[in-house]
Amino acid sequence: xxxxxxxxxxxxxxxxxxxxxxxxxxxxxxxxxxxxxxxxxxxxxxxxxxxxxxxxxxxxxxxxxxxxxxxxxxxxxxxxxxxxxxxxxxxxxxxxxxxxxxxxxxxxxxxxxxxxxxxxxxxxxxxxxxxxxxxxxxxxxxxxxxxxxxxxxxxxxxxxxxxxxxxxxxxxxxxxxxxxxxxxxxxxxxxxxxxxxxxxxxxxxxxxxxxxxxxxxxxxxxxxxxxxxxxxxxxxxxxxxxxxxxxxxxxxxxxxx
Numbered sequence: 671x672x673x674x675x676x677x678x679x680x681x682x683x684x685x686x687x688x689x690x691x692x693x694x695x696x697x698x699x700x701x702x703x704x705x706x707x708x709x710x711x712x713x714x715x716x717x718x719x720x721x722x723x724x725x726x727x728x729x730x731x732x733x734x735x736x737x738x739x740x741x742x743x744x745x746x747x748x749x750x751x752x753x754x755x756x757x758x759x760x761x762x763x764x765x766x767x768x769x770x771x772x773x774x775x776x777x778x779x780x781x782x783x784x785x786x787x788x789x790x791x792x793x794x795x796x797x798x799x800x801x802x803x804x805x806x807x808x809x810x811x812x813x814x815x816x817x818x819x820x821x822x823x824x825x826x827x828x829x830x831x832x833x834x835x836x837x838x839x840x841x842x843x844x845x846x847x848x849x850x851x852x853x854x855x856x857x858x859x860x861x862x863x864x865x866x867x868x869x870x871x872x873x874x875x876x877x878x879x880x881x882x883x884x885x886x887x888x889x890x891x892x893x894x895x896x897x898x899x900x901x902x903x904x905x906x907x908x909x910x911x912x913x914x915x916x917x918x919x920x921x922x923x924x925x926x927x
Contacts, residue, residue: 704822704834707847708815714852715812718881718907720745725885725902732895738762742809743912750806751914764916767806775918781925782918813854813870816843831855841867851875851882866892881907 721744728737743751748769754762761777767787774783815836822836825844834845838859846856857870868891872884885902 702824702827702832702849704824705819707832707834707849708819708822711847711852711854712815718746718810718812720909720912721810721905721907722909722912723902723905725900725904727898727900729898730896743914744806744810745912745914746806746810748806749914750809751912751916752809753916764918766914766916768914773916773918775922776925780919780922782922783925813845813857813872815845853882853884855884866890876905878905878907883907 722742724739724741726737726739729735739755741753741755748767750765750767752765754764756762763777764773764775766773769787771784772787775781816838819836822834824832825835826833830848830850832847832849834847836843836845841859841861841864843860844856844858845854847853848855853872853875855872857868859867859869861867868889870890871888872886873888874886875882875884877883883902883905885905887900889896889898889900891897
């Protein structure tokens with residue numbers, strides 16, 4: 671397994687919404703004002719400060735296909751630790767990310783990469799353009815809205831699902847929001863030509879200590895022919911302070927992107 675394939679396994683696995691049911695704001699009148707709904711989703715996201723989970727993932731790409739077990743630990747806004755394991759508990763690798771640095775260890779090849787998360791080094795390893803804070807938000811299920819949300823509007827309302835659309839860079843983004851959970855259940859990003867760059871879906875919501883979390887998520891990158899499915903068997907938001915301790919073998923070779 672090549673390093674870039676391992677990176678794809680780590681970082682394309684993104685996300686599940688963490689949310690209490692309904693805010694105190696009255697969203698009973700339909701259609702809901704888009705800015706109000708956006709604000710309430712953001713407030714709901716802010717209630718999830720830490721997250722610990724484990725499960726399995728499957729992946730398919732031109733380079734590699736297969737499955738793995740993983741453990742995830744995150745602390746908002748920008749700390750993330752992922753551990754991947756193969757059959758019989760065999761270590762596959764570790765990925766750590768904070769606002770100061772990233773460390774990516776490929777146990778199969780005994781190679782470690784590290785550096786500034788805002789540098790070109792991490793951009794050359796991650797197969798899509800997401801910053802540190804965005805990665806933490808996505809892996810925590812809080813599909814991030816663009817910083818500039820001017821012009822956001824409601825495209826459609828179907829029961830509890832409201833479809834929002836807005837400009838994203840040179841293209842546009844579509845968000846499907848469950849107004850009962852105040853959770854984004856689907857995100858689609860398109861370029862100026864109308865081609866889908868990425869589509870993310872969160873499914874199978876379950877209550878964990880009063881917080882609704884989806885256990886299944888799927889990411890599709892049509893242009894790159896990559897698909898990743900994540901299934902969580904254990905989830906725990908806002909528990910004891912999570913540990914981000916990890917080690918890299920002293921004999922690990924330093925990799926170059």
